[in-house]
Each structure stands twice: as structure tokens, then as C-alpha cells.
Amino acid sequence: QKEVEQDPGPLSVPEGAIVSLNCTYSNSAFQYFMWYRQYSRKGPELLMYTYSSGNKEDGRFTAQVDKSSKYISLFIRDSQPSDSATYLCAMIGGTSYGKLTFGQGTILTVHP
Amino acid sequence: KAGVTQTPRYLIKTRGQQVTLSCSPISGHRSVSWYQQTPGQGLQFLFEYFSETQRNKGNFPGRFSGRQFSNSRSEMNVSTLELGDSALYLCASSVGLAGAVDTQYFGPGTRLTVL
Secondary structure, eight states, X not given: OOSXXXXXXXXXXXXTOOEEEEEEEOOTTEEEEEEEEEOTTSOOEEXXXXXXXXXXXXXXXXXXXXXXXXXXXXXXXXXXXXXOEEEEEEEEETTOSSOOEEOOOEEEEEEO | OOOOEXXXXXXXXXXXOOEEEEEEOOTTOOEEEEEEXXXXXXXXEEEEEETTXXXXXXXXXXXXXXXXXXXXXXXXXXXXXXXXGOEEEEEEEEOOOSSTTSOOEEOOOEEEEEO
């Protein structure tokens, strides 16, 4: 069983829709949670990071963490065609150097 | 500020050969992490270097090695290439703190194809 599970999709939604992306994890040592976005032929870019249970909002993006259920989510409001990309959740322990553990990635397509 | 750069961007090798990939971190960053990305396994951590020392290592065979220079630039080497080594190799740089406050910034990757 993988430490981090993420539904690979693909997910196809119309422009303006609310998108929900989710990951579950099994390692209780994970303390910090991130969402990366990766466009085709590019490296991942950090969207958001959180370290406590609850919600964190940044523009159209909301990251949600539930440590008791070992479940994290990313919500995208008013989705745009430019949001079409692969979304990766990532996690790291508090004392781990450099070692991000990633989910498989969810391919999202927002069509006009 | 310039981002993370990786060279070369594309590489084609044959089985049994070895390959060296290079990564230049963001100015001021002292930590470099390497990842392998494949369709089947996703992004997997290879190793992390800080001030020329390997501080963390993933579950890859000894054919995968790396090093870091005094200017924080890093190289990774794969010896005796196998078909399964075909992947996108990504490096990420960060300040070098433990935990996620140490944001990692990724380069564009080197696409390695082994024939």
C-alpha cells in the first residue's frame, strides 16, 4: 500500500465549476502538506502548503487538512481552462530533509 | 531571481551506459533534492544534499548516486542504465531547513530515454 493515495482521474469539468481534489495518507509522521501543479513538460510548482488541520484559502484555491482522518483536499473555485494541469499532493515529516512523498497526481481538464 | 535550471533537458542513452545530470539551484539555496517521475510510480524521492553532504536517501539501487559542489550545484549519476530508468528526473532546491517550511522549487527536469 502506498503511503499517499490520490485518485489519478482524469477529471474533466466545464469552466466555472468547483473542483475537488483529494488525497489520503497512512503515515502519521507527515506533518506538512502541499499541493503542486504541473503543466505538461514543466516541473511542479507549489500552489499551497498547510501544517495544521483546517482550511487555508488563497484566491480561488482552498486547502483542507483533516489529520484525524488522514485526508487532505484542494478545492478550486471558478475553474478556468488555464487550470488544466496535473495536481499533485505532497507531504513531509517534521524532521525529514528534502523527502517529499507525492500522490500519483490527478489530471484535470477544464473545458470552455 | 533565476529559477532552478537543469541540463541537459533531453537525453537518449542505451542500456549499460551511464549518464550524468546537472542541477543549478536558486541563488542562496543550499539544499538540492532529486526525484524520478514515471507514469507508473509517479514522483519518487532519490536523495537530498545540503552543503555537499547527503542528508537523506530514497529507496533506489546504488546505481543512482549524486554529489553536490561547494557552490550548491548538484549532479546525479546513473550507472549501467536499464530500460526502466527512462523517466523525467527533477531536481528541487530549497533553503535547507527540516520540514515543509522549507519550500522546494522544482526545475523543468531532464527527460531520459534508455533504448
